[in-house]
Amino acid sequence: MPIEYYIFLCLTLFSIGVIGVLTRRNAIIVFMCIELMLNAVNMLLVAFSKMNYGAAQMMSPNTTAGIDAQIFVFFIMVVAAAEVSIGLAIIVMIYRNTHSIDINFLNRLKN
């Protein structure tokens, strides 16, 4: 599959994530959209590394080019998982305190 397909897919997913973050008010949905953006970028990284690997393999069959990026993706997923656990914990705590997870309700930073 040409790399462009991956790019378009990732752009679409990322844009959905951005628009979701901007428009939705439910904190969990916003959170999901953030994850969506993160994973869109992850997928792009994998796609480029695979492309890079494929190109390098034609030159020398035993190449390891692009492997590091695929390993890197696992690190990102680990960090994202940690982040999700903390984020959800925060949301749960907010809900306990305010009985709402509407982010527009959380405007205490104003003034």
Added chain:
Amino acid sequence: MKTLVAFIILWPLAGFLFNGLGRNYWSKKVIAYKATGYIVASFIASIFVFLHVQDHGAVMVHYFDFIHTDSLTIPFDFKVDALSSLFLLVITGVGSLIHLYSTAYMQEESAPHYARYFAYLNLFIFSMLLLVLGDNYIIMFMGWEGVGLCSYLLIGYWFSNGNYNYAAKKAFIMNRIGDLGFLLAIFWLIAKLDTVSYSEVLTAESLAKLSSADITGITLLLFVGAMGKSAQIPLFTWLPDAMAGPTPVSALIHAATMVTAGIYMITRSNILFSHSEITQNIVAIIGISTALLAATIAIKQNDIKKVLAYSTVSQLGYMFLGLGVGAYSGAVFHVITHAFFKALLFLGAGSVIHAMHHEQDIRKMGGLKSKLPITHITFLIGCIAIAGVPPFSGFFSKDEILAAAFEKNKIYWVLGLIGSAMTAFYMFRLYATTFLGKFRGSNEQEAHLHESPLAMTLPLIVLAILSAVGGAIGIPHIMGGHHWLTGQLSSIVSTPHETSLAVSTEWILMGVSVAIAATSLLIALSRYSKQTDEEPSSALGKFFYNKWYIDELYQKAIIEPLNHFALFLKEFIEKKVIDGAVNGTGKLVQFSARKVRLIQNGQAGYYILFMVLGIITLFLIWFNDISILRLIYSLTQS
């Protein structure tokens, strides 16, 4: 010799420090003895130095380097040659007499003020000596500024009087205008020659380095300096106002010494001036115009000191005429004789004012002849001397200038003659109104009329003798003299003025000028011995009485526009433009802050929106729009 020259100048400085710092401690007697003693000591040292110069020629003394850089060295050198030793004698000699006179004249002042007066006077002598002793233009300029400062301080000596302060400021500011010219001339010299020492500037090699435009520029700027200090058109109006100071100050500073600094400076730089025809003509024209203008004003004044002040301006004009026509030694001659008789006249006027209890209006005097016999006789000698009656000193010096003017241009001579007729007229008008006729003051004043004490009459007598015989230093050849002064100055004046007039012509010139002076003298005597001038009724009389309206003209043409301009700067530039810009910056920040603050509404969605917009903007800046378009294009193509 080095020590002796240093003492000449350090004694007055010591007097200044002594009286200035200890003015609250000493009694008046101590102050008077100290102040006068220092100047007399300086005078005695000057005599020794003068005699030394007579025997051994010019003396150069080096003390230290005042300014030392790679390209320019200004040494602190003194040079005592024929010219400066003559000035030394005049300054310290007349200075001593005036100090002596002041001890009695200022007796009414309280001790601290008395000390302040003498401190200023000593500082003045110090500055004046610095001016004439220096071997370069920088030292001369230091003295030049010093005398200007002392002049300011002494005009405003009675500082509780607002008008006197105004007169002092006027003198200082007018002098500053001239000083600027002098300073620019010095800069010009430094730029072209890298030196300011007389011994290097005034040489043939230096002249070769200067183009004729340079010489004209430098000499004109020097002349601007002389204009301010020596009260020539257009910077002369400060001198009559300077009469606000105590009368001995007028005698010393504004008649005998400081105002002749300009003549000294030009005589010192005569080599430069002789090489610029344009400057010489300008000097002569300004000189003769000033002489005539001031003389016409003097005729109509009724304040005894104002008449003498305008007379001083007029005589200074003669000196500049002499400089302009190349008769440098004639000008110096007139400086010396003028120092004698004008100091005498001022001191005589001071004696009259003293006797009249500070009355200066000559219309309220009259008949003082019998009450003030010594003042009267000495004043008369002064009047005769300035009027140019032989064999008194003024005749010889004025005649020398007029003869030189006659050779250069007949018009100068005719104008000079008119001026000298007016001089005789206003001096004898002053004399007759003051001393002859009946007393016109109040009875109280008449009862108190008294001859001044010895401390005041002694200087009068000495100066009267000098005014009478002072001409002996410059008796012309045709009278069997050998003109000692010209011989003296031959080493200073590069092109000594050689008269080419026939002997008979010279006699005729003298005869004409004496006849004219004598005629106008007699007219004045017969007219004013019985009556005084009323308020002038004719248009011309009013014009002269009001000093040609020159003060008013300056007020309208220079001061008021300047004030308006200053007001404009204050009201518009300062308040609107500068304050506007400063306050505007603040207001802009406040305004924009008020608007931008609304963005911070506490809603996370907006923050994220702006973050996204920011990132997009950054991307657009980072990869400029074309490459983004190219990227999108390439993506759509595939």
